[in-house]
Amino acid sequence: MWTDILLLMRTEMMLILIIFLLLFWKLGGGGRVQIVQAVVNGGLVLALLLGFVLSDSGELFGHMFRTNDLLRLEKNMLVLAALLVSLLASQWVAAHRHAMEFYLLMISTLLGMCFMLSSANLLMFYLGLELASIPLAAMVNFDLQRKQSAEAAFKMIVSSAFASGILLFGISWLYGTTGTVDFDSLATALTGSPLQVLGVVAVLAGFGFKMSAVPFHLWTADVYEGAPVPVTAYLSVLSKSAILFVFVSVLYTVFGSMQQVWYIVICVLAIGSMLVGNLFAMRQQNMKRFLAFSSIAQVGFILVGVCGVNATSSAAVVFFLLVYLFSNLGAFAIVQHISQSTGKETIDDYRGLARANPALAWLLAIALFSLAGIPPTAGFFGKFFLLLAGAGKGTWFLIIVAALNMIVSLYYYLRVVKAMFMETQASRTGGLCGRYFHHGFVWRCLRVYFQPHASVEALLLILLFHAVWLSIKIILLKN
């Protein structure tokens, strides 16, 4: 039994270990930030390695917790993303008074996500979800001096609590009508009676809030803008991916028999998210708000893939999220780097960046091209598979709308590229200009690559292309 627990829950155990280590260390007075970072990053790397070594599946605690290859892969993706966020936050955290608490909160949410993924029971799922969302609000509040940060945290906690309430309400309907919260027995017990439909719709609304699909997206932009950049990156990649992973599996397995109820709902959510996300992203000036709306649009594209309802679509969603993880974190890494060195965050500030610092500009351009889905970046494959999977049901209207939305999204991603490459005015990112401009090209590249947080970007870039090959495995795994 104990060996089973240790083996099947090894990612979670590792995260718990880090949490306890940090807690006791804090009690003992704490240490230097660099050492804390090294320990946290090391722990995450170890968790990642542990996740990759064995492939096993099984369940624990009377069908509360389950794991299999796909879940393990998803957890590994989350741990990797957390590691990347931790790296890109390193400079910012090092200057912060509460470095240790930041890592504590971050690992706790990660633990919550892992439990949520592995849940085979609505209660367990809810527990994981709450563990994943409440510490997030504290993380959003981490720029202690900025009022917007506190405001964002407040918005986050209120809307998150509201969403959880609705979700719980839906869960109670389902429990009330079927008498079970276990996923497998729910799947067979659902008959499609009106009360159950109500429950399903409430659960879907709760999911919608968490993944910020339109019309449940209103909190997103403000929270993303107010939060510190690394936390925004964390929110837009990790919490979104985790909830989408669970969403797909719950939708396909637990609510599989009620497809006629939710299919049209998901289609509408997808179209709404793409349209609203894209149209609002076009008008944004602040890079963080821009990425926030673009991530709403990306959720729309993912939901198009979800609408395919077959094995290909769940594989396509996982693959897209893998790509999205790298491209979005890549974009955030550079936004964070520029914001940290110059304090500038609007698109106008990026003018002439290509002249001042070509390496950074090209990296950001590649990340944005990947988000826009342009070959040869991995984003192209992600989008292609999503839309192809979405077409499987033959809802061509949805596919046409999605394909046209690709163009709209391309327009605003290119806006940033244009600002960086084609503006002839003097760069407004003066700090960067001064720091890099006078050296030779090679020296400049070296400077960029060997700064700890900028090396993340290089890493991301490499991984971005590797993601293409990784995907072969995922799709094989599913089919």
Next chain:
Amino acid sequence: MNLNLFLLIPGLTAVAVLLLRQQSQVRMLALAGSVVQLVLAIWVTAQFLALPQATTPGAMAFVSEYSWYPSLGIVHTTGVDGVSLSMILLTAVVVLAGVLVSWKVTDRFQSFFFLLMLLSMGAYGFFIAQNLFVMFFFLELAVIPKFLLIGLWGSGKREYSATKLVLMLMGASALVFVGLAGLYYGQSDASAGFNMQALAASPLPLASQLFFFPFAFIGFGVFTALFPFHTWVPDGHSSAPTAASMFLAGISMKLGGYGALRVATFLMPEAAAYYSPWIVLLAAIAILYGSFATMMQTDLKYINAYSSVSHTGFVLFGIGMLTKTSLQGAVLQMVSHGLMTALFFAVIGMLYERTHTRQVEKMGGLLKAVPFISTVFVIAGLTSLGLPGFSGFVSEMMVFVGSWERSGIFYRVATVAAAASIVVTAVYILRAVGSVIMGPVQHEAYLQFEDATWTEKLAAVVLIAAILFIGLAPFVMNGWIEPGVQSVFQQVSAAGGR
């Protein structure tokens, strides 16, 4: 013989260019890369002609397969027939000429040649692809380099033009995507995946064909300046730097024509026959509208851009007519227009570099000042207006003859109207040629101009040689493309079209 060399060589050149620092090294490397491409293209053609596939309709030579995403039916399949080889030869010639005329690019030259090579890689990949996904991948791969080339090295309202171009072309490929997805899910043979030969063997049911054909055809059509989606052409061409204009008009627009023939018409033949009148109508409008719009232009690049709308209209016109001769003429017109327009843009670039203007009325008497460039200009003009002996005559003639084979009053009227545009072409070409190179020398300084440098001369000679080759011995290339076109034609006739 592995066709992936056509991807490898530009790819390696592109990467190697980024590693070098001296302008002279970079351009020599790019030149070497493009010479290798041309040699390879000629060599592959020579090899191909010795094979039995060269005369068998529908047979592909040098087929290779690499599994990419097998579970989705995505296999990196490559293969060529005479039609794709003609396109590959065209690409290789235009790339070589494009590199030669960009000899003096000094601003961010590494990125410039990198993007040129990436663009050529996209074009090669598109032409050798036998799998729809691979084709789509390379179609999109060739778009972003254009955006950057125009936006970074362009002139005039370059940002506007670059954005317009990229949005329209990506929009077009979004339409193509819908067509591809339709083919993927609609086929009766589930194992076909995206394989073009397998898809051609088991066409879609008629209803799906009628639904998806417009997506695929209009999508590819936008690349080929299908009316009314041609608006990116004038702006894009006129803002682009010389080499990018050459690539755009010479190669990129051919991607669309090739796709319209190979994907839309070949894979959905019944729908092609059904929509044939509409294609002919739109193409005829593009031909006439393009030539009349050219009459009003005074900027040399706009003149060539609008005349490109008119000339590529013949490609779609030939495809729309669906007779064997007209399809053959369409393919030949793609090659011919590619060479001719590349030559035209090259010579405009040379003139602009010297006179710093592209306005027709501000130039004059250049024949005295720069005789070589002026002669090339005349040749480009005469090819454009379809003088016998040059490639333009042969291909347009074939399109007209092929169109006349199609009976029906509508097609006859359309053919006559399209043929009438030749007169208009003659008017604007002769007027431009006359006022630019004849007459009194407009400016004292013109007499001090240096005539073409060796790179410019070489670029012009390569292009003119290719034009003359097609113009004087059209039967050679015609023999290559005939079996390939035959397979499309068979497909259409089997489907009960014509």
